[in-house]
Amino acid sequence: MSWWEYFKEALKGLAGHKVRAFLSALGILFGVGSVVAVVSVSAGAREQILRQLRAMGASNVMVRSLRSSGDLEKWKRARARTGGGLTVREADYFASRCELIDSYCPVKKLSARAKHGDLSVGGEVVAVRPAFLDTSGFSLSAGRFLSPLDERLARRVCVLEEEVSRAVFGPGGSLGQRVWIDAEPYEIVGVLEAKQVSERKYEVTDIAALNKRIYVPLTTGLARTTRDRLAGEIDEVVFRAKAGVDPRKLASAVGRFYEAIHGMAGAEAEERDYEVMVTLDLVKQAQETQRVFSIVLAAGAGISLLVGGIGIMNIMLANIQERRREVGIRRAMGATQSDILWQFLMEALCVCLGGGLLGLLLGVGLSAAINFWAEWVTDISVWGLGLSLSVAVLDGVAFGTYPAWKAARLDPIEALQYE
Numbered sequence: 366m367s368w369w370e371y372f373k374e375a376l377k378g379l380a381g382h383k384v385r386a387f388l389s390a391l392g393i394l395f396g397v398g399s400v401v402a403v404v405s406v407s408a409g410a411r412e413q414i415l416r417q418l419r420a421m422g423a424s425n426v427m428v429r430s431l432r433s434s435g436d437l438e439k440w441k442r443a444r445a446r447t448g449g450g451l452t453v454r455e456a457d458y459f460a461s462r463c464e465l466i467d468s469y470c471p472v473k474k475l476s477a478r479a480k481h482g483d484l485s486v487g488g489e490v491v492a493v494r495p496a497f498l499d500t501s502g503f504s505l506s507a508g509r510f511l512s513p514l515d516e517r518l519a520r521r522v523c524v525l526e527e528e529v530s531r532a533v534f535g536p537g538g539s540l541g542q543r544v545w546i547d548a549e550p551y552e553i554v555g556v557l558e559a560k561q562v563s564e565r566k567y568e569v570t571d572i573a574a575l576n577k578r579i580y581v582p583l584t585t586g587l588a589r590t591t592r593d594r595l596a597g598e599i600d601e602v603v604f605r606a607k608a609g610v611d612p613r614k615l616a617s618a619v620g621r622f623y624e625a626i627h628g629m630a631g632a633e634a635e636e637r638d639y640e641v642m643v644t645l646d647l648v649k650q651a652q653e654t655q656r657v658f659s660i661v662l663a664a665g666a667g668i669s670l671l672v673g674g675i676g677i678m679n680i681m682l683a684n685i686q687e688r689r690r691e692v693g694i695r696r697a698m699g700a701t702q703s704d705i706l707w708q709f710l711m712e713a714l715c716v717c718l719g720g721g722l723l724g725l726l727l728g729v730g731l732s733a734a735i736n737f738w739a740e741w742v743t744d745i746s747v748w749g750l751g752l753s754l755s756v757a758v759l760d761g762v763a764f765g766t767y768p769a770w771k772a773a774r775l776d777p778i779e780a781l782q783y784e
Contacts, residue, residue: 429642451597472601488578
């Protein structure tokens with residue numbers, strides 16, 4: 366017999382027990398649907414985390430003042446011990462002597478507020494150097510970024526995020542317009558492209574907040590705007606490692622330097638007024654959390670497929686018991702053991718394939734529901750659908766082989782005598 370004939374015989378056998386075939390396919394249907402949903406959720410989470418990596422810079426090492434990270438009490442205790450905080454001079458000194466650094470940028474978050482006419486311009490005012498563009502991975506949408514001349518002359522110029530520019534000036538553009546920061550006019554010389562916002566559940570840093578900033582030269586911000594007197598000179602320094610340099614190696618060098626300069630050698634993390642963070646480590650922590658979550662979901666989907674496969678095997682065994690006389694007649698008419706085996710194995714495969722195809726539709730529906738109701742980003746890929754369907758077919762082979770083998774081993778004479 367050809368494969369097509371085996372397939373037609375399998376469909377005829379299943380057509381005689383439609384309800385039974387459908388019920389046996391339900392386990393596979395839900396199992397495949399679960400696999401599709403799990404794969405799509407995991408793929409969506411992975412894409413969100415990769416966005417975080419691109420947004421923060423994979424090779425960046427950040428030194429943050431604990432005040433800027435929000436731990437005020439911890440910062441006060443450390444500040445009382447050191448009497449300092451992060452300074453521009455420290456960052457310049459270290460960068461000039463460390464060969465692992467490609468670029469770096471001190472960052473100061475200002476308490477100043479921006480206005481355009483009578484309209485308040487939403488967003489945080491941040492003082493940075495021109496190197497910020499290299500360390501942050503932002504791209505220009507229009508105009509230019511802050512220049513070394515702006516920094517040296519402490520010019521009153523600024524660069525807006527795309528969202529801020531669009532909210533205040535509309536689609537017409539903001540280049541050449543002015544905003545008032547601490548009652549002084551600043552000319553808008555550039556607009557930065559907005560970075561894609563990640564889901565909060567996968568977020569390592571607040572990308573939405575990064576998309577609502579106004580950037581001014583560091584010297585301008587430190588000299589011309591309102592600052593918190595209790596805070597350090599700067600809030601953060603971002604160091605970018607050279608190509609091929611492990612960021613953790615740079616982080617180790619950064620940590621040793623700041624320990625020495627702040628007199629923190631041997632001090633516990635709670636006693637320090639700063640913290641050193643590696644972007645790659647932060648993202649890997651988020652990946653690990655997502656991986657554990659995916660494993661739990663995948664285990665549930667796997668159990669569902671296992672139960673569905675066992676159900677198919679039980680129903681196939683019962684089916685063979687009822688059709689013993691049919692097997693005997695076919696053997697008496699010249700069918701071989703191989704013909705009988707392939708007939709019943711093909712039936713199991715048809716049940717799993719049908720359940721798998723319906724499961725794909727269920728999985729796509731579940732992914733859409735998760736995206737809509739839970740607001741989780743999902744990513745349905747062709748390979749995910751193919752994987753789910755392949756698992757269903759393998760389930761049919763694994764759990765359909767024994768019943769088919771048992772049917773093929775039936776004695777023809779005993780099978781003909783069965784009533």
